[in-house]
Every structure is written in C-alpha cells, then in structure tokens.
Amino acid sequence: MGADFDLVQAGIRTEKNIAIFQMTVSGKAGRSRPAPVGKLAGSDVFSYVWPTTIDPYEVGFERASGILAMAVTAHPDFDDTPLFDENGDGKPDNDGNLWHSHWVVLQKNPACGADALAVVDIPAGARPRLPKTWPGLPILIDSPGWQPSLQAGTVEVRVPFDDIGVVGAAGFDGVTAGLRVNASVHAPLLCVVDVFKVASGDLSLPGKPER
Structure with missing residues (x-):
C-alpha cells in the first residue's frame, strides 16, 4: 500500500469533553480508495483505525463485547451512514466513497484467517444493546456522523463524550488497514484482510491520551 497508509504517528488528545483522534502518514492522507467491484459482496474498505481499551458500553454497545475502535473509512460499493448526506446531493445512500467515521467493535475471528480480526x-x-445511530447492518458498528478531516498527511476526527474520563484512562494504538466484505455477505460479514501498518508494531495498545 502507498505512502497514504504509511503510518508515522497516531495519537488521542482530549479538550474538555472532546476526544481528538489524530494520525499522521508519510503521504497524502486519504488519497487512495478501494477500486469498486459493483456489489456489496467481496467489496473492499480502506481505513485509518484507533483500537482502544475503552469498554464498548461507553458508546452504546454491550459491555466487554470486544475491542472498541474509532475508524475513518471509505468504500465505494455501499453506504453505511444512512442518517447523513455527506456529499450534499439530497441522497443519503450514495456517500460510501467519501471518508467518514465509525465506531466498530472487533474480535479475533478464525474464519478471517489466523489471528485476524473482524x-x-x-x-x-x-x-x-446498540447505539441510536447504528446503521442497520448485522454487525457491531455505529455511524455517528462525526466528519473526519483529511489534510496533507493528517487524519483527524473530533468525538464528543459524556464522560471524557473514560478516554483519559484508556490505552490505544494506531492501524492502517484494508477490510473486505465476505463474498457470501454472511458471518463474518467484515474481515480485516490487510494490515498495512501498526503504530506499536504488535497491537499492544500502549498509547496514552494527552490532555
């Protein structure tokens, strides 16, 4: 994968009740997007991801249901932000190729490969239990509508929290990755198939948010 996924630095900092997820790459952030395949099955997703130790319950999922991660993604073959019209054309169902944010809950799934996450x-x-902005897909994903900023070599998304203390106490990592929708669109629906780079090198979530 190109320089736009060559991860240089990942961080989280807090300002009042806002958590700012930030990532720097050696190239132009967001330059590359998946090639469309014309259907959901077998389609690809490119992503900038911050796995955390925050309990998924804090954003609306069941307690201890997996690894909660903030993700900034793009995928031309489907739209999973049905409440938002990112391109402003009056149609909320055709914006998947624009970079947008999600909460996702990840777990290892052997059906995706040895030690692979889904x-x-x-x-x-x-x-x-699901967040109010769950997009209706049969996976633990939320589409809260926080618009990411991708400028030069930086990806950033600002996320409000009712209790910012859960962020300050968390560990995190940074990952650039490709995911793929299962060809049968069945369990597992969405696998991590390519890990381009991991900030820690071993996904140990050693990062600590800055205040």
Whole structure:
C-alpha cells in the first residue's frame, strides 16, 4: 500500500469533553480508495483505525463485547451512514466513497484467517444493546456522523463524550488497514484482510491520551 497508509504517528488528545483522534502518514492522507467491484459482496474498505481499551458500553454497545475502535473509512460499493448526506446531493445512500467515521467493535475471528480480526457479527434473532445511530447492518458498528478531516498527511476526527474520563484512562494504538466484505455477505460479514501498518508494531495498545 502507498505512502497514504504509511503510518508515522497516531495519537488521542482530549479538550474538555472532546476526544481528538489524530494520525499522521508519510503521504497524502486519504488519497487512495478501494477500486469498486459493483456489489456489496467481496467489496473492499480502506481505513485509518484507533483500537482502544475503552469498554464498548461507553458508546452504546454491550459491555466487554470486544475491542472498541474509532475508524475513518471509505468504500465505494455501499453506504453505511444512512442518517447523513455527506456529499450534499439530497441522497443519503450514495456517500460510501467519501471518508467518514465509525465506531466498530472487533474480535479475533478464525474464519478471517489466523489471528485476524473482524467486526463482531450480530447473530440472527439477537437483540444486543446498540447505539441510536447504528446503521442497520448485522454487525457491531455505529455511524455517528462525526466528519473526519483529511489534510496533507493528517487524519483527524473530533468525538464528543459524556464522560471524557473514560478516554483519559484508556490505552490505544494506531492501524492502517484494508477490510473486505465476505463474498457470501454472511458471518463474518467484515474481515480485516490487510494490515498495512501498526503504530506499536504488535497491537499492544500502549498509547496514552494527552490532555
């Protein structure tokens, strides 16, 4: 993958009740996006990701349901922000190729490969606790509408918290990665298939937010 995913630095800092997720790459952030395949099944997602030790409960999911991560993503073959019209054309369902933010909950899933992560699936018939802006996909994902900024070599997204203390006490890491929708659009729905770079080198979540 090119310099736009060559991770140089990742950080989180807090200002009042806002957590600012920031990442620097050696190239132009957001320059590359996946090639469209024309359908959801088998389509790709490019992402800038901050895995954290924050309990998913703090943003609306079940307690201890996996690794909570903030992700800035782009994917031309589907739109998963149904409440927001990012390109301003009056249609909220055609914006997937624009960079946008998500909360996702990750767990290791052997169906994605040895030690590979996947966004946690919601089993058929299950009714887990979900955020109000959950986009309706059968996975633990939230589409809160916080617009990321991608300028020069920097990706940044500002996220409000009711209790900013949960951020200050957290550990985190930085990852640039590619994900892929399962060809059968079935469990697992969304696997991490390419890890381009990890800030810590081993996904140990050693980072500490700055105030």
